[in-house]
Amino acid sequence: MAKPVRKDETYRFRAVEDEDLPLLESWLGQPHWTQWWGSPTVALAEIRAAMESIDTEPLIVELNGRPIAYLQSYDPHLEDDHPYADQPFGTLGVDLSIGPVEMLGKGHGSAMLRQFTEQLFAEGAPRVVIDPDPANLRAIRAYTKAGFRSIEERDTASERVLLMARDDEQVDIA
Numbered sequence: 001m002a003k004p005v006r007k008d009e010t011y012r013f014r015a016v017e018d019e020d021l022p023l024l025e026s027w028l029g030q031p032h033w034t035q036w037w038g039s040p041t042v043a044l045a046e047i048r049a050a051m052e053s054i055d056t057e058p059l060i061v062e063l064n065g066r067p068i069a070y071l072q073s074y075d076p077h078l079e080d081d082h083p084y085a086d087q088p089f090g091t092l093g094v095d096l097s098i099g100p101v102e103m104l105g106k107g108h109g110s111a112m113l114r115q116f117t118e119q120l121f122a123e124g125a126p127r128v129v130i131d132p133d134p135a136n137l138r139a140i141r142a143y144t145k146a147g148f149r150s151i152e153e154r155d156t157a158s159e160r161v162l163l164m165a166r167d168d169e170q171v172d173i174a
Contacts, residue, residue, distance in 0.1 A: 009063065011112040013071065013119075016051055016058040023067060027099040036133060037097070047072075055079065061096075061112050069098045069112060073120065076129070083156045084129055084163065091127040091165075092120055104138070110145035117146065121168040131161035140164070
């Protein structure tokens with residue numbers, strides 16, 4: 001059984017590699033993924049495409065050398081019609097899903113998201129956004145614990161989302 005997150009734990013974020021695809025495929029087939037990601041085949045194809053894109057960075061999150069989550073960051077300003085292009089210039093978007101079911105509910109989601117957004121702020125991002133399904137209360141709680149606040153519900157090309165943001169406290173966002 002997975003233990004709750006400790007305050008001194010540090011997560012490692014590394015690029016997704018071809019060798020990670022079977023693991024991601026196994027995660028995508030789990031109920032806590034299919035509920036929000038849909039078809040594992042389609043989702044895996046999207047991750048493969050992200051591996052080749054310039055606007056999305058797909059990452060594996062490791063804890064003590066063990067892969068425990070998939071995280072991707074993207075720049076909404078690299079697509080002309082992106083639904084978050086209205087956010088301040090430099091804003092980055094993220095998506096996060098914990099892999100093994102036994103890691104859920106332990107505080108890892110909020111802890112790794114907090115660490116990752118701090119890294120993005122250190123690299124110059126003024127704001128980070130995330131967009132859970134409004135019905136995904138587990139994710140919304142984790143994102144709130146990570147410092148994100150709700151902005152508004154929005155319709156994107158494929159779904160309704162709750163747009164949430166965390167701002168770098170060192171940057172004045174007008």
